[in-house]
Structure formats: structure tokens, C-alpha cells
Amino acid sequence: MAITARAGDDWWRGAVIYQVYPRSFQDTDGDGIGDLRGITRRLPHIASLGVDAIWLSPFFTSPQADMGYDVSDYCDVDPMFGTLADFDDMLAEAHRLGLKVIIDQVISHTSDRHPWFGESRSSGTNAKADWYVWADPKPDGTAPNNWLSIFGGPAWEWDGVRRQYYLHNFLSSQPDLNFHNPEVQEAVLSTVRFWLDRGVDGFRLDTANFYFYDRLLRDNPPLVPDPDATSRDAPEVNPYGMQDHLYDKTQPENIDFLRRLRALLDEYGGRATVGEVGDGARSLQTVAAYTSGGDKLNMCYTFDLLGPEFTARHIRRCVENSVVAVKDGWICWAFSNHDVMRHVSRFALRESERERVAKLAISLLATLRGSICIYQGEELGLPEAELAFDELRDPYGIRFWPAFAGRDGCRTPMVWEKELTNAGFSTGIPWLPVRDEQRMLAVNAQEGVSESVLEHYRRTLAFRCLHAPLIDGDMAFLAFNQDVLAFTREGGGERLLFVFNLTREAQTVQLPVGMRVTQPLPMPGFAPLFADNTITLGELDVFCGRLR
Template identity: 60%
Template sequence: MNALTQTLSHADKASNPDWWRGAVIYQIYPRSYQDSTGNGTGDLAGITRRLYHVASLGVDAIWISPFFTSPMKDFGYDVSDYCDVDPMFGTLADFDALISRAHELGLKVMIDLVLSHTSDQHPWFAQSRISRDNAKSDWYVWSDPKPDGTPPNNWLSIFGGSAWQWDGRREQYYLHNFLTSQPDLNFHTPAVQDALLDATRFWLERGVDGFRLDTINFYFADKELRDNPALPVTERNATIAPSVNPYNHQRHVYSKNQPENLAFLARFRGLLDEYPGAAAVGEVGDAQFGLELLGEYTKGETGAHMCYAFEFLEKSPLSAARVAQVFERFDRVASDGWACWALSNHDVIRHTTRWDLSADAQKAYLMLLLLLRGSVCLYQGEELALPEADVAFEDLQDPYGIEFWPEFKGRDGCRTPMLWEPSNEAGGFSSAKPWLPVSSEHLMKSVGAQESDPDAMLHFYRRALAFRAEHDVLIKGDQGVVRAQNDVVIFERSSDALQLTCAVNLSEDVKTFTLDGTYADVAGPLSGAQLDGMTVTLKPWGVAVLRRAN
């Protein structure tokens, strides 16, 4: 049975309203997946053309980064119309065709909702900035200056500088946690919430199966606009911004993470519950309180179904001790929640480069992700073992990278086009010059090149995903304490029917540990272990999935 047949055979599981719990979600960055028009930019029709590849991996769903109408100052994360497709990506009819084809292949479709802010070109903001007393005057976060004309408080933007921008029309400042062209919506205004829920319903009616909620913890700002306290230097090692950004100098207790968020999430969840099977995964953009917020936002049935934080997206190496530390904290602050784990996405250096991983190490990290309790996000090209592309300054598109070059090169290196075949300089992505250059190092890693190589990373991903799909205990089962033992991560996954002991060697050395009985390794060709009685020997980057034999 091939991978696509396996995917379709799991369609019944995916149609369950609880499909998201333990699902594997494949992220697609639409500008860089497939160009169907020959203009050098990916589009919705291109995604539809390549959905067979996605289904062949054995994933449950796709997450499509923003394709809404936008001036593209932040590549679609600056929305000017929540209910239409930007012409760059096609039409609503193209989106409907994508939904139809994905569902034929047994894939759920999640789209990226950017609710915390809009583009400054959105009609809502155009009206809001006209005066202090128009119908949408309070739809964004406006404030008078201090008596000396400076911004109302010390809040900083993730993209650098003050989070406040002066507007001469209202003679007030408006809040922008990101670019100055991305004004923050005022969630304290009920009409704003209503309008965003209407936009959410628009896409649910078109057949989407769920949403990835961008910056889910940024929706509300402190109503009193109090200053953020300083973050001690000793705590600046874990951040969501590059080290050169002064954003890291504050503890962001007032500019985001507000308690009112829970009430809005309850409204959002209530809407999703009207559409059986609709689910949401939230991005928690916070390095200090990420796991706490994950637990708070996903416990019970009134928030997001799942969230992911940045613990596995950080630059610091993901050692066995670090994994155990993350789960020790998770078990303390988020045990009733549901995590979605990811190693790469469109905002961070690809993990192959970030941690300088060999092919064997990449396989070990994938297996770790698939064996842990939670859902999983994979990023396009990860299945090809793509490293971060080196994009020259003159080719940069990302304003974040342009602002902080050369200490921080931005996000373009992880957003370069997907590679389909080595037939031209664009790797089969386009017949024209791509919007970002294709790395020559990537060309030999194309889908076409790897399909004919049984030892390629692409086939390992398919085998690993099939293994997870065949073991329901790995999808929804309980998880015991995650412990680190001499560079090996060890934990149990269990259900009423089965208990498995999982071990992953996160080192280049052979490791040995002892069990409390005799076990059989059920990992088959994925195994990197030898068993001798109660002793398990793991090869470098080896994996064992063990079932008690006595």
C-alpha cells in the first residue's frame, strides 16, 4: 500500500470532529509553493496542483499562510480585506477548487487568520484615522501623546523601535506591535470582535476545516496602557525576537497576554462549535510565558483546540535535557492543554541549519516530534531536508531582515521556493524568475530527484508518518514523564490497549540504557536500536519504540 493509499485510508479518522488531536499539519507558504501563471509567485492554483504530493506524505491537514487581499508590506500578514483573495494568489473560485481537491485527497484545510492587526490600507483603518468621533474611531488602539509629545508609553515593536506611530489627522498615536503599516485592532470594542467573527464565519461557510491563529496572545492590550517593566539581562536568552532587537529588553505584561483574551477565545470557539470538526491552532508569541499561555488558552472547551509556543523553534540546541525541561514545565503549567509541536516555520531559520543537523540527526528529531504527545506542524520543504537558503542583501524582500541586516538576515532564507524538479533554475517552481532566488544547494534536493532515491529524506518522512498513523496510542494516548538519560530522551506513551516506551538518542555517540523487563522494538526499519535482554543500545541518533514482551 503506497503512502497516498494510506492517507486516504485514514479519511474516516480525519472526518472525526476530534481529528485535530494528534493531527500532523503541513504548512504551505503560498508565495513559494507553486507558480501556476508564470509570474514568479506561487498561488492557490499552484497549491491545488501539488496537493497530491502533500497527501502522499500521510499528513492530516494543510495550513495555508495568508492569501487575503493585502498591500504585502508583510507578505499577507497585513490584511486589507479579510473576505477575499489577493489577485496575486488567484480568486475565491481558485480557493473553492483547492478546498474541493484537498477534501478529495482526505486532507483538512486550515487557513491563517491574522486577527490582532490589519493593514493600514484596510477600509476600517482608513475610516478610523479620519477623526476621533467617527463610527470606527475606536476600532484601533489610539492614544494622546504625553505632554511632551512623546508616545503614551514605552511599548516596543517586534520589528524594531516604538510600538506607537504618530498620525497627523487625529493628532494621536496608534499602536502597532509589528510594522507601522500594521495597526493593532482594539478588541475592547465589541463591534471589532463581531466583525472578525463575521469574517471567520465567511471562511467556515466556504468549507475550511480550521484556522491557524496568528499571534493569538496579542489580541488585547492593557486598557490603561501601562508601561512594560524591564526584563532582567539574565532572562534575555529566551526571546521571540533577534538579539539585536531592543524588544528583548522588556517583560511584555501589558502590551499583550491580557486576561480579556479568554472571553474572546470563548466567543471564537463558540462559533467554531457551530461547524462540527472545525478546529484552531494558536501561535503563542511569547518566550517568557509561552507554555503558561498555551495551557490557559487550550484547557477545557472554551479556547483554542491547540496552541504552539516557541520552545522547539528557538536557536538554542534541542538537547535531551532541554526536551525534558520543556515537558517538566509543560506538565506543571499546561497539563490540561494540548500542544502542537514544530521545529520549523516561515518565521525562523530552518532547523536543519539552525542546529547544524546531519541527515541522521534530522531523522531523529522528526521521530521525536512524532512520538511525543500533541499535534505536529511540518513546514514545506522539511521533508526534503532543505537547509536555510543564503539570500543576498540585494535580493531581500523581508522588511525585518532589511531593518536588522547583517546581524539578523530576516526570514527570507526559510521562505525560498519549493523545489519540484531539477529541470530549470527555478526547480520547477516557476517558468519565470522567482520572487526569491532558488538556492543552488536546494536544486539537487527536489521532490523529483528524491522520488527515485529510496534512501532520500522524502521517503523517510513518509515511513515515519505512516508509522505514527498506524499506532493510535501515539496520536491520542497519554504520556508519562519525559526524562533525559545520558543524551537520550525516554518517555512512555499509553492507552487502555497498549503501552510503548519511546527512546531517542540526541547525540552522535552510541548510548546504552537498561529496562525493567524484556521488550520488543516495534519501530521496524525506523529503529536504531539493538536489544540484548534488558539492555538497549542506541546507535548515534537512533530511535527505539519498545513494547513489553513479558
């Protein structure tokens, strides 16, 4: 059974959330694509980790041009994933196991197959003519401004029927909704209410800062590079990152809509929102604006820890920046998700240290102040899968190949039984291949093996639940001459010290005068030396102790 971090309406504060990518989790009908019945079947595995909630990536009706992030019906399940009855069964089983259920809400844009867009594009005078972002061309026929699509090329697509351009921040088949229109807001909120009425516990808001655009359609200026920035809008190969996105997202009108959304959720009680904020160097300021005051989002996550750097300096800077910027809001931290290379492959310098890196990463994540997200398969230490071009399904990767391989490498199927076809994911041909190096790390190969990554995750998350400071206690960093990450967590009458060595060299740390460890509390899987207030850490090591 899951162990809920906190009961009541604020269950999300300090919660551990497990992300399920439905296409790749468990297939039960042999079509090579995961489904809702497969999620239900594997819920006991998720609950056994000791997490509090699951987050489901989109399972709505969709032509799947962007793997479900192009929705054509917000209030139904795509047949490839099952039915609404299957969703209800999954939700009931999750709740029986003590798991909250958060679903992805992709409302900044729809599919061009959505009936709303079909009506909107039919003329400039129909009832939904203003439901999407339409604009006239410049006199020379070119796009209204210089805005770019994250998936490559201009963010504007010409439509011959209306003889106008429409805005799309992603694929041209993902037109942006016009949130300046009150009718659009009402329609979107009604789809949220549909799932609230079915009993979901919260929503992960995809691209939560993309809902509004600048009415004047002003050009974005070029970006002045910031060497100290901890988050980027796009990989270096993508020209999207060359603009300062002042006008195509993160507009002030978004605040009032988020208040409306929060008011709706508050009608139901105990519901939560986690917003995805991609806003370059301004991400933390945006998170602060979206989570402050207790009347907007409950929490947000940024891309600060989703990059390649795994150093004491980087992590301290990210966390300290969040403390300064997000004073009365809440952060959700993650090292991996469905959009980035798996962190074992990002952080490990060589294959032989992947297991150690996997263990150290969850130990660190579990001790940060905030809620945390775990992406399916990271509890097995899965590395990124290497794919050939003809195996790619992600339009982002196909567009920027070979400079950027896209997101398929982190989306390959979950591995359950190493001896079965496709490691137990499917009896058919999987939509992405199952690599042997991942198969060997299957759940049944690690279950009950004391030193496995899987069992380390279970022990570490149990450790987190046992210590009140790790749920929502205060956090303060310590400075040492050594290259270590050191901080205290305090709350519920307990004060803990953590010292992380993220380097490949041993480190010896002398605690400051006046600081005394009354009891070493070995973190699962690590055994640093401690004597006379001196900590000796091996490479990729961590010390924990209770302070007086």
C-alpha cells in the same frame, strides 16, 4: 490519500498538519509568486506524506508589506494568488484527498490600507474612530508609553490627521485593532464566519495573545533574564526582548473573546483552532489558559522547540513543562515554520549530518504527545538558504541586518524537479532565489529512493498512524545516567518505549529492572542494537520497542 488520525469533531487531536507558504509553494502563471492553483496542483504530494491537514499562510488581499500578514480585505483573495473560485477549487480537491484545510487568520491587526483604518484615521468622531488603538501624545509630544514594535522601534506611530499616535506591534503599516470595542469583535467574527461558510476546517490564529492591550497604557517593566526559559520573545539583537511584556499583550480580556470565537466555530461542528502564542517565559501558562476547559482554542503552539537547541535535556524540559502547565489543553509541536531558520540548519553541526538530523527530527516529533506541524520542504531536508542583503524581502531582516538576516532564508521556493528552471517552482523570476543546494534535494530526486528524507517522512508518519499511543496516548519520561531522551507512550492497549540519542557519541542503555521489551519495533531508517534488555544506540539514533 491522506490517512486521517481520528474521525469526528476531534480530528485535530494528534493530527499532522502540513504548512503551506503560498508565495513559495508553486507558481502556475509565471509571475514568480506561488498561487492557489499551484497549491491545488501539488496537493497529491502533500496527501502522499500521510498528513491530516494543511495550514495555508495568508492569501488574502494585501499590499504585502509583511508578505500577507497585513490584510486589507479579509473576505477576498489577493489577485497575485488567484480568485475565490480558485480557493474553492483548492478546498474541494483537498477534501477529496482526505485533507482538512486550516487558514491563517490575522486579526490582531490589519493593513493601513484596510478601509476600516482609512475611516478610523479620518477623524476622532467617525463611526470607526475607536476601531484601532489611538492615544494622545505625552505633553512633550513623545509616544504614550515605552511599548516596542517587534519589527524595531517604538510601537507607536504619529498620525497627523488625527494628531494622535496609533499602536502597531509590528510594522507601522500594521495598525492594531481595538478589541475592547465590541463592534470590532463582531466585525472580526463576521470574517471568520465568511470562511466557515465556504467550508474551511479551521484557523491558525496569528499572534493569538495580542488581541487586547492594557487600557491604562502602563509602561512595560524591564525583563529580568531567566536562564531556564525555553522560549524568547525576540532574537537577542532585538531590544523587544529586553522588556517584560505585561501590558501590551496577553491581557485577561482575551479569554472571553476566545470563548466567543469557539462558540462560533462550534455552530459548524468539526472545526478547529490552533493559536500562535509568543509570550516569552509565560508561553505555556498562556497556552494553558487558552486551551483549558474545552470552550476556547483547541490547541496552541509556542516557540519552545523553534530555537537552536536539540538536546535531550532541552526537549524533555519543554515537554515536561507543557505537561505541568497545560493539564487539560492541547499542544501543537513543530521544529520549523515560516518565521524561523530551518531546523536542519539549526540542529546539524556540519553539512554531512543534515540528512541524519532531518530523519531523527521527524522521528522525534512524530512520537511526542500532541499534534504536530510540518513546514513545506522539511520533508526534503531543505537547509536554510543564505541570501545577500539585496535579495532580502522580509522587513524584519532588512531592519536588523546584518546582525539578523530575517525570515527569507526559510521562505525560499519549494523545489519540485531538479532539472527544470527554478526547480519547477516557476517559469519566471522567483520572488526569492532557488539555491543549487536546495535544487539537488527536489521532490523528483528523492521520490522512490528508499533512504531519502522524503521516503523517511512517509514511513515515519505511517508508523505514527499505525500506533494508537502516538495519536493521543499518555507520555511518561524515564531517567537514565546516559545523555538520552527516553519516554513511554501508552494507549489503546499498547505501550511503547522510545529512546533517542541526540548526541554524536554511541550510548548504551540498560533498561530498569521490571521493564521488558517484548518486541523491538524498528523506527524507519534506524537500526540500534538490542539484546538482554540492553540498547546500544549509535550517534543520532533511536530505539523503539513494545513493552509488556
